[in-house]
Amino acid sequence: MKRTVREIAEAVEARLQGDGSVQVSGVASIASASADDLVFVEDEKYLAQALRSGAGAVIAGEFAAGAAGKALLICRHPKLAFARAARLLEDGRHQKDAGVHASAVVHASVRLAAGVVVAARAVIAEDVEIGENSRIGAGCVIGRGVKVGRECEIYPNVTIYAGTKLGDRVMVHAGAVLGSDGFGYVRDAKSGRYEKFPQVGRLVIEDDVEIGANTTIDRGALDETRIGRGTKIDNLVHIGHNCRLGENVVIAAQTGLSGSIVIENDVVLGGQVGIGEHARIEEGVMLGGQGGVLPNKVLRGKGVAFWGTPAQPVRQYLKQLAALARLTGKK
Numbered sequence: 424m425k426r427t428v429r430e431i432a433e434a435v436e437a438r439l440q441g442d443g444s445v446q447v448s449g450v451a452s453i454a455s456a457s458a459d460d461l462v463f464v465e466d467e468k469y470l471a472q473a474l475r476s477g478a479g480a481v482i483a484g485e486f487a488a489g490a491a492g493k494a495l496l497i498c499r500h501p502k503l504a505f506a507r508a509a510r511l512l513e514d515g516r517h518q519k520d521a522g523v524h525a526s527a528v529v530h531a532s533v534r535l536a537a538g539v540v541v542a543a544r545a546v547i548a549e550d551v552e553i554g555e556n557s558r559i560g561a562g563c564v565i566g567r568g569v570k571v572g573r574e575c576e577i578y579p580n581v582t583i584y585a586g587t588k589l590g591d592r593v594m595v596h597a598g599a600v601l602g603s604d605g606f607g608y609v610r611d612a613k614s615g616r617y618e619k620f621p622q623v624g625r626l627v628i629e630d631d632v633e634i635g636a637n638t639t640i641d642r643g644a645l646d647e648t649r650i651g652r653g654t655k656i657d658n659l660v661h662i663g664h665n666c667r668l669g670e671n672v673v674i675a676a677q678t679g680l681s682g683s684i685v686i687e688n689d690v691v692l693g694g695q696v697g698i699g700e701h702a703r704i705e706e707g708v709m710l711g712g713q714g715g716v717l718p719n720k721v722l723r724g725k726g727v728a729f730w731g732t733p734a735q736p737v738r739q740y741l742k743q744l745a746a747l748a749r750l751t752g753k754k
Contacts, residue, residue: 424448426512428480428494431461434511435504437482437496445494447479450509461512463505482508514556514574521556542579554591566602572630584642590630596658598637602626605641605648605664605682620644622664629653635660635676644682651688663700675712689725697732710734 429443451460453469456478464473467486473493474481480494481487482501498504523529523541530549538556541547545563554573559565563577566585571577573591581595584602595601607620624643628650634640635658642648644664650656651669657676662668666680669688678692681700686692691709699718704710707725715732716722722729724736731740 424512425459428461428496431480431508431511432496435482435496435498435507437498437504439494440488440497441480441491441494443494445479447512449512450505451478453478461505461508463501465501524561536573548585560597578636584626586625587628587642588625589628590632590652592631593628594633596634596636596638599634600639601628601634602642603639605644607644607664607682624648624664626650629670632656638662641666641682657694669706681718711737 425446425448427443428445428447429439432439447461448459451462453462453473453476456462456476458477458479460478461480461482462473462476462478463482464470465484470483470487470490474490478493480496482496482498482505484501485497487495487497496504521538521540524543526543527541527545529541529547532549533547534552536553536555539553540558542559542561544561545559547565548567550568551565553559553571556573557571557575559577560579560581562580564582566583568586569583570588572589572593575589575592576594578595578597580598582600587602604622607622608617609620610617622642622644624646626640626642626648629652631653632650633655635656637658638656638660640648640650640662641664646665648662648664649667651672653670654668654672656674659677660674661679663680663682665683668686671688672686672690674692675694677694678696680698683701684698685703687704687706689707690704693710693712693714695713696710698716701719702716703721705721705723708722709728710722711728711730714730714734717733722734728737729735730737
């Protein structure tokens, strides 16, 4: 679905300069753009290149005011506006696809709102609710009583266990598993055997969360695991049972969270971070790649960067590395 540059400018709150009737249907890099594409420029030194490109229109900063050659959408944050424009164009493309594929298995009790897409070989169990304009990809399995909000994108081969709740505009990439049992066992000292502790809680994912490919998030043991609004989780992340993540948390790939961890709002976790059970990461903390937090520990300090295992403020950690290098005679 094509949209005029004027429509896009209004939607992303940009100032239009030039021909607002130009239509675009996608986004691209400056190097690969065609006349149907929108591109963006954050740095003035790339503006001339964007104006010479094949793109139909350009999103740019205030430095582009007065430039000629293409339709321009001028705003303070071109990259953010570009991201929003891309989402607008993608949404328009999906609206025409609504319906249930003939090979999908959908229980008679399932409630599908207007505009829902259910792709080939998806299986949806009883009492599931799926909100307006949400898309269920090929081969997905959605368990009994799951609730999926509006405008969600569930990519192929995602498994969502019974009772899980997804808010609006949640994006789940291929192969993710949501609401599986946590890793909880009780050891019988007499026999030496491990017996499974009940895993009967649920998983709640709030609005505007994105979950990467092959990520796994466990349900609560007796209560719930909760992922806060706006949180973004990369590929191959594991989040254990009873964890509570705040709003706008960012977690990079291959990070592992044990059970009953609290991650407060606006925390950033780098790749391959490991956090022990019952730890707490307070608001605004940044933990660098391969950082480790021991069980029951607390990291605090809004805007403070931590690194190492056990994690410490980065300046302190670097001082320790320098001291160790002096002691060992290494540079």
